[in-house]
Amino acid sequence: MKLNRLEQLEIHHLKVFISLYQIRNTTKTAESLGLSQSAISRTLKKLRDTLDDPLFTKTKSGLAPTEYADHLYSRMPNALEALLLTFQSQESFNPAHLTEELRIALHPSALELIGTELYTKIKSEAPNVKLRLDNCDSGTMNGLLNGNIHMSLNHEILDQPKEIYSKQLFVDELCVYGRKQHPLANGAHTPQELDQFDLAVCIGTEVENGMKIKSQAEMITEREYVIDLRCGDLQTAVNIVSTSDTILVGSKMYLARYPDLLQRIDLSFSKTIEVPFSISVLQKNRNHSLHVWLKNMVSELIAGKVK
Missing domain, CATH: 3.40.190.10 (Periplasmic binding protein-like II)
Known part of the structure; x- marks a missing residue:
């Protein structure tokens, strides 16, 4: 592959590749990105032609990445995040301007402990948002991966996907x-x-x-x-x-x-039987202003309750 052929790729091509790698299904990738399936197929063909590699092969369980796709994915999300941050607006983050729905999943004990105060605090700083507070359950990890859940607070999960960034918040105990x-x-x-x-x-x-x-x-x-x-x-x-x-x-x-x-x-x-609890977000969002704001808010509330 000639390096100058990379100039033919655009940022949205890279975003599609990352989503395909994470989801392993063209239909579900299209839904998560708000694109048509034909647009995903055209982008995948563009990536294959430019990179001179099939990238994914079809299997009964979904798309299987090639060795080269594994290599690309091991570096691409961080590289793309760094690139996007370079061009990010320098305007300061202001939660009062938020109008979207914020979805946070909390372990049931944590939801009972800080749920009311979390709602009050978020609405005081971001009065125009809609808020959804969920119990963590078996679907929480997929919700984080597809971007439907902004952040979760739960005990450590075995075999957590590498696309998820977690930071230990406190150590619970039996x-x-x-x-x-x-x-x-x-x-x-x-x-x-x-x-x-x-x-x-x-x-x-x-x-x-x-x-x-x-x-x-x-x-x-x-x-x-x-x-x-x-x-x-x-x-x-x-x-x-x-x-x-x-x-x-x-x-x-x-x-x-x-x-x-x-x-x-x-x-x-x-x-003592210890149970670590961590805040989790998508790797690509770990330094995003909105997610940092949410992490800080949850951290402060938990710190005031759990010694």
Whole structure:
């Protein structure tokens, strides 16, 4: 390939290539970019002719990138971001000018903890935006990848795509709670003493993550725990625990949210079970003014709640 042929490519050709590589489907790429499928096909042909490589081959599961496409993608997003930042307007970012819908996905515990204040703070600085606050779920990662979700706050996800940038915000930990004046409210207790009470958990966003934490607790204490109540709603779980002797196992965010209903029980675990929480955005948006503004806002609110 002659280098001067690269002059035939434009920025939108590169954006299409990046989206094709991430999505691996021409129809879905067209939808995500607001283009027709024929426009995607023409751009792909242009890229193939200019770069002298097929770039993608069709398989039953979608488009498979060639070795050269892998090489290009390993460098292109950062290079394109740097180029676009070079020509970015120097006007200062002003959230008051925003009119779009902002979509943020939060772990259910975090949504309970800061959701109301986050809405109030965003609307005070950006009164013309529409806001959507979601629970993180199995579709959150795809939402980040296709740009439908601006930012998420969740525990670390295994096998996270390299297109996603994450920054650890705080370290959560596994805690054990009872009602005020619970029989185990005072003093330190052994894990064996939990056997005389029902155990409750609030179902989290990732079954695998919850099972991993349960396995860690069982390994550390050398005993198996039976879960008597699995609840999909934290408020309901807290109501049950606050009016019975049931033990609630979960995040340290629970106590920050319900200090008048819960009391932390001191268990003599030999090791703290830690759960890192991170803010995640698309790699290409990690330094974008809008996303930095959102990250700072969420960080400040969480920092004021979780010590």
